[in-house]
Amino acid sequence: MFLSRLGRGTFAVAVLGVTAAACGGDPSDEAFTPRLTTEAPADDPPADTTTTVAAPESTTAPSTTTPGGTPVTWQRVSLGFVSAYVLARDGEAAVVDTGVAGSAADVAAALEMLGLGWNAVGHVILTHSHGDHVGSVGEVLTQAATATGYAGAADIPQITSPRELVAVSDGDTVFGLQIVATPGHTPGHVSVFDSPGRLLVAGDALNGTDAMGGESGGVAGANPQFTADLVAADDSVRKLASLDVDTILFGHGEPVVGGAADKLAELAASI
Numbered sequence: 001m002f003l004s005r006l007g008r009g010t011f012a013v014a015v016l017g018v019t020a021a022a023c024g025g026d027p028s029d030e031a032f033t034p035r036l037t038t039e040a041p042a043d044d045p046p047a048d049t050t051t052t053v054a055a056p057e058s059t060t061a062p063s064t065t066t067p068g069g070t071p072v073t074w075q076r077v078s079l080g081f082v083s084a085y086v087l088a089r090d091g092e093a094a095v096v097d098t099g100v101a102g103s104a105a106d107v108a109a110a111l112e113m114l115g116l117g118w119n120a121v122g123h124v125i126l127t128h129s130h131g132d133h134v135g136s137v138g139e140v141l142t143q144a145a146t147a148t149g150y151a152g153a154a155d156i157p158q159i160t161s162p163r164e165l166v167a168v169s170d171g172d173t174v175f176g177l178q179i180v181a182t183p184g185h186t187p188g189h190v191s192v193f194d195s196p197g198r199l200l201v202a203g204d205a206l207n208g209t210d211a212m213g214g215e216s217g218g219v220a221g222a223n224p225q226f227t228a229d230l231v232a233a234d235d236s237v238r239k240l241a242s243l244d245v246d247t248i249l250f251g252h253g254e255p256v257v258g259g260a261a262d263k264l265a266e267l268a269a270s271i
Helices: 104-113 137-143 230-240 260-270
Strands: 060-062 073-078 083-089 092-096 121-125 148-152 166-168 177-181 190-194 199-201 247-249
Touching: 073 104, 083 104, 083 199, 104 137, 121 137, 177 230, 230 260, 247 260
Parallel strands: 092 121, 121 148, 148 166, 199 247
Antiparallel strands: 060 073, 073 083, 083 092, 177 190, 190 199
């Protein structure tokens, strides 16, 4: 398992028996001391309920409507040590990351939990090029035959895809979602922000603290063991802290649902 900066999560999901190295390569046996967030405030909103399905286990979290548009409804696809996400709005869906190879059936189950199928998927957004996040891009884009795939320009050459990926950059909009350039973990890393729902899908620009063996519910930065440029990654943390975020979905670790802005601001101030 890879290490990071730690905290407290909100969702209970089943581990599906996947045993693999953490993002970016084989984990090292050498321990390091991560920079941590402090314990969550006592008045944090309570955790959402957990929806259990046979395989995979996913958690549906409908957002509360806020001014400026209709928030997405999201479904987590838990693949053990890594997660992908399905974001749905008005009968259409975007898949953010595709997990390790062989994960298309898990993504399909998440779509089904939202009452959707592959024909609803118009967009597949890849946060970065590491294999645990793009391993099933071929399967997913084959099943979602009309979907467009997207990734940061600097990461596209490292991604094998059945059709050409569209390069996205800071400030672009896909499916009403804001693309936020968050380089550091990889040169072309991007995060995805749904402003109406105050929802951030952070990829590996941020991590849930429980993913490294700590208590769940906090926000940690990019894992130094697998990060190309830690200085740039820390700058990306500070950039994300400027967003009006309430919920953060990580590639690794339990989502933080409610009160995420304070935890992210605390992390940004500590680096």
